[in-house]
Amino acid sequence: xxxxxxxxxxxxxxxxxxxxxxxxxxxxxxxxxxxxxxxxxxxxxxxxxxxxxxxxxxxxxxxxxxxxxxxxxxxxxxxxxxxxxxxxxxxxxxxxxxxxxxxxxxxxxxxxxxxxxxxxxxxxxxxxxxxxxxxxxxxxxxxxxxxxxxxxxxxxxxxxxxxxxxxxxxxxxxxxxxxxxxxxxxxxxxxxxxxxxxxxxxxxxxxxxxxxxxxxxxxxxxxxxxxxxxxxxxxxxxxxxxxxxxxxxxxxxxxx
Numbered sequence: 001x002x003x004x005x006x007x008x009x010x011x012x013x014x015x016x017x018x019x020x021x022x023x024x025x026x027x028x029x030x031x032x033x034x035x036x037x038x039x040x041x042x043x044x045x046x047x048x049x050x051x052x053x054x055x056x057x058x059x060x061x062x063x064x065x066x067x068x069x070x071x072x073x074x075x076x077x078x079x080x081x082x083x084x085x086x087x088x089x090x091x092x093x094x095x096x097x098x099x100x101x102x103x104x105x106x107x108x109x110x111x112x113x114x115x116x117x118x119x120x121x122x123x124x125x126x127x128x129x130x131x132x133x134x135x136x137x138x139x140x141x142x143x144x145x146x147x148x149x150x151x152x153x154x155x156x157x158x159x160x161x162x163x164x165x166x167x168x169x170x171x172x173x174x175x176x177x178x179x180x181x182x183x184x185x186x187x188x189x190x191x192x193x194x195x196x197x198x199x200x201x202x203x204x205x206x207x208x209x210x211x212x213x214x215x216x217x218x219x220x221x222x223x224x225x226x227x228x229x230x231x232x233x234x235x236x237x238x239x240x241x242x243x244x245x246x247x248x249x250x251x252x253x254x255x256x
Contacts, residue, residue, distance in 0.1 A: 001189065002191045003030065003191070004030035004193070005065045007064075010023050010060050011061075012060045021215070022216055023049055023059070026218065027062075027219075028219060031191070036192070036207065037202035040217060041214045042197065044215045045212065045216065074158065074159060079155075079157050081160045081161070082163075085164040085167050087145055089148060095139070099150045099151045102151060118156075119154060126149070131143060142176070153184065157188075159190060160185070166196075183231070186230065203245050207224070208222060208225060209223040209225060213255050
């Protein structure tokens with residue numbers, strides 16, 4: 001399993017010949033199979049960090065390593081899964097075909113028996129088997145998000161990066177998917193970093209929560225969470241859960 005080391009990472013964007021600092025001197029570690037959530041004010045640079053972790057952006061300063069390798073290597077070896085804010089499904093492909101797409105891209109567009117088996121397993125986990133032949137236009141928002149998550153997991157990545165995986169969903173759908181995502185993460189046993197605006201989601205999923213300041217983002221606090229396993233939805237009704245939510249809320253209110 002993979003360990004992530006972020007060492008003195010800073011990032012700035014160039015805008016109208018001026019430098020716009022977004023991340024400043026970030027250093028943290030994500031242990032193998034750990035789930036870490038990043039919380040912070042809107043626009044503070046959480047998604048920018050995730051793109052640096054994915055190798056889609058190169059930090060202005062500092063390094064990111066996955067067991068000593070840069071992110072580009074894991075992405076090239078198809079050991080890195082990325083879930084975007086929007087499901088971004090292909091309208092002309094069914095649910096099953098969308099899930100299998102990363103495998104096909106690695107096999108010159110030819111599906112394999114193994115990819116069909118993996119897709120079948122994931123369809124079962126996300127409770128979408130009876131919708132396998134449906135197209136995105138026939139799905140609800142929650143179904144689209146589940147399909148996109150399964151697509152990110154089909155290659156059994158060593159590292160999973162999720163950017164606001166439940167953004168824009170109604171409360172009931174989010175609650176149901178919170179549990180399904182937790183079960184998926186536990187089953188897949190990959191090292192996971194989640195960016196979210198939801199304190200409840202961060203507390204529910206995470207072994208550790210890293211709180212960012214406003215832009216340029218620095219780490220203001222790290223909260224360790226010994227969450228129960230296997231995870232249950234009724235955990236959200238416990239005193240421990242509400243205590244951690246309040247603790248995170250107070251930190252965020254202090255820095256905004």
